[in-house]
Amino acid sequence: MSSFIRSRVRIAAMMVALVGFSGLASGQDRAAVLKERQDTMKEQGKDLKNVKAYLDGKGELAPAKSSATNLTKTTNKIPDLFPRGTEGPNPTGDYAAKPAIWTDWNKFLDAQKTAVAKANALVVALNGGDKGAVQAAYADLGKNGCGACHTTFREKIEK
Ligand code: HEC
Secondary structure: OOHHHHHHHHHHHHHHHHHHHOOOOOHHHHHHHHHHHHHHHHHHHHHHHHHHHHHOOOOOHHHHHHHHHHHHHHHHOHHHHOOOOOOEEOOOOOEEEOOHHHHOHHHHHHHHHHHHHHHHHHHHHHHHOOHHHHHHHHHHHHHHHHHHHHHHHEEEOOO
C-alpha cells in the first residue's frame, strides 16, 4: 500500500470509530435530548420507589417486578441519552451532566453497565421470592448502580 492509501484507510477507520460519538444537529435536538434524559431518570426514580414500597410492605410484588424489569431497559438506554454536546443543566435545573461524561466516556459506560447488571440482579431476586435478597439487591443497585454514577458524573446545581 502506498502511504497515501494507508493514510486514507486510517482516516476511514477513525471515522467509523467516531460514529458512536455523534454530536447534535441543532439546538432543538439538544432541548429534546435533555428532556428525554430527565424524564427517563425520573422514571427510574419512580421505579426504584415501587420496589422500596414492596420492601416496606406498602406495595405489591407485581408492580415491583414490572418496575425492576423497566429499570433493566432504562439503564440499558442511558448511553443514547448522553450524545456529545449535551453537558449542562437539565430542563428544570436541579442537576447537571458533568463534562467528565464525555472526557471519560469509557468510565461512564462502565458505570452504566454496572447499573444494568444490578438491575438484572434485582429482577432475579424479585423472581426468587426471598425478601432479604430483594432488599440486598435493591440497596446494591441504589448505591453502587445509580449512586456510583451520580457521584462521579452528576452535579447538583446550587441555588
Ligand atoms: C451511568 C450514569 C447514570 C446511571 C447509571 C444513573 N443515572 Fe441518574 N443521572 C445521571 C446524570 C448524569 C444525571 C444528571 C443529568 C440530568 O438530570 O439530566 C442524572 C439524573 C438523575 C435524576 C434527577 C432527574 C431530575 O429530576 O432532574 C434522577 C431522579 C436519577 N438520575 C435517578 C436515577 C436512578 C434511580 C438510577 C438507577 C436506577 C440512575 N439515575 C442511574 C447519570 C446516571
